[in-house]
Amino acid sequence: MCGNKPRNDPPAGALGAYPRRRVTHGGPPVAHAACGPAWRCDACGHDWPCPTLRATPTDAARRATLIPEYSRITRRAIRDLRGRPGGPDPVAIVRRFLWFLPLTDAEARAVALRLR
Template sequence: MSDVSGVVRFEGHLGYHPTWICEACAEPWPCHTFRNIPTENFRDKLLPVMSFMLRTAIRDRREQAHGPEPYEIVKRFLWFLGLTDDEARASAATVR
């Protein structure tokens, strides 16, 4: 059983620094299974956790020759906010 900082508990589907690949299904994390967890009841707790991980994922990406662009990582990690590409780019620009 995995725990995302006390927010939600579920089997397996977590990704970790520096690869951000799901430990259960080997998809880019957050994977499809993780993104399908209903977020309505804990969105306020999920946002800071995912934002923290997002910053690390963008920094990890900067050290790789290939991979998603920072705004794509923002959209992937903050899927539950429904950001547009422009909003994701603006958010990614603030991550150092």
């Protein structure tokens, strides 16, 4: 849970055998997950999806499983991040959260309009 909202962990099995967790100095493993409104990785503190998560291989089958969940997450991120001082515009948010899709700016703009 993130506050009163469910966590935005990637769908189970969507990232294959990739180790999504890291062990912290003797503590429990920490997932590379995040939630709004800041959308920062719980494990490493980078903007989410963080470099560790983005390094996950995403072949066509994995992309197909990621699209529905990450579309929902992207919709929430647009609502949380849009209009913040110095924050990204909706096109940049779409490109950030749907990194595994080769979107042009025009395509990302169309997705952002659809997800608002």
